[in-house]
Structures are given as C-alpha cells and as structure tokens.
Amino acid sequence: xxxxxxxxxxxxxxxxxxxxxxxxxxxxxxxxGAKELGLSIREYFSRPEYVAAGQLRLLKKFGGDCVTSxxxxxxxxxxWGGEVIFRDDGPPNAGRPPIREADEIEALEVPTVEESPSxxxxxxTIELLKREVGDDVPIxxxxxxxxxxxxxxxxxxxxxxxxxxxxxxFWKLMAKNEEFCVRWANAQFEAGATAVTYADPLxxxxxxxxxxxxxxxxVVAKRTIPRIRGDVATGLASARALPxxxxxxxxxxxGVGVSTFDDLAALxxxxxxxxAVIGNLNAIEMCRWTPARAETEVKRAIAAxxxxxxxxLSDNHGEIPxxxxxxxxxxxxxxxxxxxxxxxxxxxx
Amino acid sequence: MxxxxxxxxxxAAPLSSSGDELKEALLGVDRMRAGKIIRxxxxxxxxxxxxxxxxxxxxxxxGRDWExxxxxxxxxxxxxxxxxxxxxTMLPPGSPSRRHRPKIAIAVLEDxxxxxxxxxxxxxxxxxxxVIDYGSGVTVDSLVESVIRDRIEILLISTLMLPAxxxxxxxxxxxxxxxxxxxxxxxxxxxxxxPALWRETGADAFGCSASETLEAVRMMGGAVWPEx
Numbered sequence: 001x002x003x004x005x006x007x008x009x010x011x012x013x014x015x016x017x018x019x020x021x022x023x024x025x026x027x028x029x030x031x032x033g034a035k036e037l038g039l040s041i042r043e044y045f046s047r048p049e050y051v052a053a054g055q056l057r058l059l060k061k062f063g064g065d066c067v068t069s070x071x072x073x074x075x076x077x078x079x080w081g082g083e084v085i086f087r088d089d090g091p092p093n094a095g096r097p098p099i100r101e102a103d104e105i106e107a108l109e110v111p112t113v114e115e116s117p118s119x120x121x122x123x124x125t126i127e128l129l130k131r132e133v134g135d136d137v138p139i140x141x142x143x144x145x146x147x148x149x150x151x152x153x154x155x156x157x158x159x160x161x162x163x164x165x166x167x168x169x170f171w172k173l174m175a176k177n178e179e180f181c182v183r184w185a186n187a188q189f190e191a192g193a194t195a196v197t198y199a200d201p202l203x204x205x206x207x208x209x210x211x212x213x214x215x216x217x218x219v220v221a222k223r224t225i226p227r228i229r230g231d232v233a234t235g236l237a238s239a240r241a242l243p244x245x246x247x248x249x250x251x252x253x254x255g256v257g258v259s260t261f262d263d264l265a266a267l268x269x270x271x272x273x274x275x276a277v278i279g280n281l282n283a284i285e286m287c288r289w290t291p292a293r294a295e296t297e298v299k300r301a302i303a304a305x306x307x308x309x310x311x312x313l314s315d316n317h318g319e320i321p322x323x324x325x326x327x328x329x330x331x332x333x334x335x336x337x338x339x340x341x342x343x344x345x346x347x348x349x
Numbered sequence: 350m351x352x353x354x355x356x357x358x359x360x361a362a363p364l365s366s367s368g369d370e371l372k373e374a375l376l377g378v379d380r381m382r383a384g385k386i387i388r389x390x391x392x393x394x395x396x397x398x399x400x401x402x403x404x405x406x407x408x409x410x411x412g413r414d415w416e417x418x419x420x421x422x423x424x425x426x427x428x429x430x431x432x433x434x435x436x437x438t439m440l441p442p443g444s445p446s447r448r449h450r451p452k453i454a455i456a457v458l459e460d461x462x463x464x465x466x467x468x469x470x471x472x473x474x475x476x477x478x479x480v481i482d483y484g485s486g487v488t489v490d491s492l493v494e495s496v497i498r499d500r501i502e503i504l505l506i507s508t509l510m511l512p513a514x515x516x517x518x519x520x521x522x523x524x525x526x527x528x529x530x531x532x533x534x535x536x537x538x539x540x541x542x543x544p545a546l547w548r549e550t551g552a553d554a555f556g557c558s559a560s561e562t563l564e565a566v567r568m569m570g571g572a573v574w575p576e577x
Contacts, residue, residue, distance in 0.1 A: 085461075085486075087459070087512055089512045089515075090510055090511060090512030090513075091510065093460060093461070093510060094461065094462075095461055095486070096461055096486070097461070151462075155461075155462075155463060155464075156462060156463070156464035157426060157463055157464050157467040160423045160426050160427065160464075163423070164378050164423075164427060205418065205421055206415075206418065206421065206422060207421055207422050207423060208421050208423055209376075209420070209421045209423070209424060212421075212423075238538065238542065240418060243418075260542065282542055282543070283542075284511060284538075284539050284542035284543045284546070285542060285543045287511070287543070288543070288545070321511050322512070323511065323515070
C-alpha cells in the first residue's frame with residue numbers, strides 16, 4: 001500500500017475487509033480528555049466545547065484513528081428522566097433508575113432529541129468535531145440498544161423479571177425504546193457522525209440465553225438497525241461475542257466490539273467477510289500494564305485478527321479508564337505502527 | 350479467591366437425579382416444577398437437609414456453568430430467586446431454624462447496579478443464611494459506619510465499575526482498623542477482568558460468581574448448621 005492513508009480511509013478499508021496501510025486504532029476516550037484540559041470530570045462534561053477540544057488533543061497525542069462524541073451511557077437515561085452521578089476518578093454513572101415499577105411502562109413517553117439537553121450536548125459535540133476533522137477522521141457516535149437500555153432505565157434485576165414474566169410490557173417498552181434509539185442515532189448522523197456504536201451487552205450469551213435472545217433482543221436489533229441511516233457496529237461492552245456472531249451478522253451491523261474473554265482468532269474466522277472485529281485489549285488490566293506489556297498485547301491481537309483486514313484494534317469495552325497511564329497508551333500507539341503495518345510482517349504473526 | 354479458597358471451583362460431586370431435574374427446571378424458569386421437585390425431594394427430611402443436599406449443590410453448579418459460559422447471568426439470577434422463594438416457604442426469614450451467625454452483610458459500593466447483589470442475596474438466603482442488605486449507592490463512610498455498628502463478621506462488597514472497586518480498599522482498611530477480625534469478600538466485573546485487582550483491596554477473597562461466594566462464606570463461617 002503506497003502512502004499513508006487518512007484515519008477515515010484506513011478505517012473504511014478495514015471495514016471492506018481489505019488491508020489498509022496499517023491496522024486502524026480506535027482509542028475510545030470518554031472522560032480522559034479532562035486530564036488533558038486540566039478540568040474535573042464534571043467540568044469537562046459541562047460544555048461540548050471542552051469535550052471536542054479534549055478529543056482533538058487526545059487524537060493528536062496518542063495517534064488514534066477516530067474521535068467520539070460518546071460521553072457516558074447515563075446521558076441516554078437522563079433523557080428518560082434518570083439521574084447522573086458524577087465522580088472525580090471515573091465515568092459519570094446512572095443513578096436510581098427512572099422506571100420504578102413495571103406498570104409505569106404503559107404511560108412512558110418517548111423523549112424527543114430536541115427536548116433532551118444531554119442528547120443535544122452530544123449533537124453539538126459532533127458538530128464541533130466535524131468542523132475540525134472534516135471527513136479525514138471518523139466521528140463515532142453511540143446509542144444504547146433498545147434491548148439493553150432497560151438495565152439503566154429500570155435496573156437489571158427488575159428488567160430480568162420483566163423479560164421473563166411480563167412479555168406484553170416488555171414488548172411495549174421495546175417499541176418505545178426502538179423509536180428513541182432510531183431518532184437518537186439518526187440525529188447523530190445528521191449532525192455529522194460517521195458511524196454509531198449500538199451498545200448491546202445483553203445480546204451476549206453471558207447475559208441472556210441464546211434462545212431467549214433470538215426471540216427478543218435479536219428481533220429488536222433486526223427491526224432497529226436497518227432504520228438507522230448510517231454504519232452501525234454492535235458493541236457488547238466486555239461481554240463475549242463469539243456465540244452470537246452469526247446472529248449479529250444478520251442484524252445489518254458492519255462490525256462488532258468483542259471481549260477480552262473472546263478467542264480473537266476464532267472470532268475473526270467466524271465473522272470474516274461479514275463483520276469487522278473491533279477489540280479486544282483488556283481495558284481494566286491496562287491500568288497496570290507496562291509499555292512492554294502493552295506492546296505484547298497489541299502484537300497478540302494483531303497476529304490473531306489482523307491478516308486480511310476487517311480488524312480495528314481497540315479496547316474490549318469502548319472506554320479507556322481514567323487510571324490508564326499515558327505511557328501505556330503511547331506504547332499501544334507505537335506498537336500498532338510497528339506491528340500493524342500491512343502487509344503484516346512474519347514476526348508479528 | 351484467597352489462597353485458602355483457591356481449590357474451590359470444580360471439586361463438586363455430580364448432582365443427584367433430583368438435582369439434575371431441579372437444575373433443568375430452574376434454567377427453564379419453571380417455577381412450579383422447581384417448587385414441586387424441591388418439596389417432593391424434601392418431604393422425608395428437614396428443610397435443612399433439603400437445602401444442604403439439593404438446593405446448594407444445584408445453585409453452585411449453575412454458578413460454575415456461568416463462569417464457563419454455559420448459562421447466562423439472567424438464568425443465575427432467576428434460579429437464585431426461585432430457590433429463595435421456595436426456601437422462604439419452608440424456612441421463613443427470621444425463623445429460629447435459620448442460622449443468624451456468622452453475621453453477614455452485603456452492599457453495592459458507590460453504584461446503583463444491583464444485579465450482582467441480588468444474585469448473591471438470593472443464593473445465600475436460599476442456602477439458609479440471614480443476610481443484612483445495606484442496599485445500593487452506599488458510600489465508603491456509610492459502609493464503614495454500618496459494618497462497625499452492626500458488628501458484621503462477613504462483609505460482601507459488590508462493585509460494577511473500576512473506581513468503586515478501587516474505593517473498596519479504603520473501606521476495608523477503615524473497617525479493619527476497628528474490627529481486624531472481619532472477613533471481606535469482594536465481587537464484580539472489574540475483579541473478573543483483572544484477576545490481581547482484588548488483592549489490592551485488602552479483601553480476604555474474591556467471589557467470581559455466586560457459587561464461589563457461597564463457598565467462601567461457608568468456609569469462612571462454617572456450614573449453616575455446623576453442629577448437625
């Protein structure tokens with residue numbers, strides 16, 4: 001491959017299952033930009049200008065191949081009336097779920113993007129990023145899947161009870177969540193997003209039995225993803241993807257974010273030509289890695305999934321923790337350039 | 350798991366035929382059938398025999414199956430809930446027949462994701478233990494105060510996100526200052542993704558699953574009815 005590609009060209013080639021100039025690197029920074037700007041996490045998430053500035057500084061410093069408008073998952077539940085809890089050393093978290101009783105589902109109104117400050121914040125961030133990176137760097141947006149959103153809408157245990165015991169209410173909630181998800185995803189594309197992550201951890205057999213998923217979450221995904229007007233990659237937020245790869249390939253997704261517990265080489269074989277594989281560096285262990293360990297892990301992942309394209313190196317959850325040292329991130333960036341250049345060297349395989 | 354617990358997983362005997370049937374009913378979320386299997390199997394003995402001989406081994410096996418990717422977390426939760434409901438009919442909460450020692454409490458530290466706590470609660474209660482539930486969103490200050498006030502002997506700390514897992518260290522250190530004898534088990538996703546992390550908290554053990562946590566509690570506190 002002659003010449004260096006832009007991050008957008010590199011990523012597009014990988015998604016076409018072609019070998020770009022090198023393996024793309026997606027470093028999903030959420031709150032990490034606050035460090036760069038010397039702000040508290042709460043301050044950082046108070047203005048889209050801060051988030052956009054943080055993303056651009058991190059892009060330059062660590063040499064990744066994307067920026068993201070995603071701030072924290074709780075911003076979606078905020079639109080539904082939920083609370084967000086900030087802390088100094090980690091991502092803002094969802095507070096008590098806004099749906100306290102299942103019978104509240106009937107009267108639940110689907111929020112509009114235009115009237116949801118937390119979503120408008122995300123759209124403004126995308127616009128600011130787009131103004132700076134144009135078409136050269138992919139801007140990755142995010143939606144929580146209609147099937148997984150109830151974990152923070154009503155609490156995981158209450159949702160499992162609903163899923164198993166209240167099918168009518170479950171489907172009513174899905175209809176509302178689908179509408180919300182499609183509106184929110186399409187608004188991000190209209191603002192300038194290049195692709196959207198469809199966060200659906202409950203699609204994993206770690207969370208939901210396969211037969212139940214096929215009767216519920218898969219049906220929801222097949223109805224929802226085709227209504228989204230742009231590229232969608234399904235992320236399982238650290239949960240294992242291999243047992244559901246064939247199912248995910250039928251949803252309209254173009255890629256899948258996979259777990260550090262997945263067998264990356266097996267995943268690549270199983271999804272070849274259908275879903276690009278995104279992963280699977282262990283973001284929790286990464287906090288204690290040395291630069292040498294980071295290089296070893298990058299090399300391992302590239303050897304397992306790099307050949308033939310269709311692979312984007314990333315973490316396994318979609319978020320770099322606050323506690324990961326900058327030296328480790330620089331080592332990851334250097335290692336993908338050393339070992340991820342196509343054609344891959346024998347030594348990296 | 351701490352050094353004294355490392356050999357726990359995988360040493361269970363095969364389930365009895367009743368156990369196999371119960372496991373199938375639980376994983377199929379068949380409450381009626383599960384209840385009937387338990388009542389039929391336990392008709393000849395005491396609730397204690399039923400819990401020790403049938404329910405605990407089945408729940409432990411389901412927990413191990415989850416660790417190996419063979420069952421889903423939702424099934425672990427539902428199985429625990431069904432068993433808890435049945436045990437409550439045979440051995441109501443607060444019954445003098447239940448063991449109230451060791452004194453056990455559970456809390457979700459600085460988070461409102463309660464599934465892990467609810468699974469552990471259901472499994473421990475189905476196993477005949479009384480457990481104090483401190484709830485979710487518990488701060489370090491509040492946890493320290495509650496544990497010392499209640500003179501807790503075994504504390505279970507559930508976390509979901511990394512910062513809360515790291516905060517467990519401070520909570521445990523402060524509790525130990527006042528109560529060096531307290532035993533602490535931590536659990537949650539961060540500890541699964543980084544197997545070395547739990548040791549940094551100063552905990553005595555890490556419960557990777559409900560079954561491991563149950564085993565650890567049994568080893569720390571003795572079986573529920575040790576005098577039998």
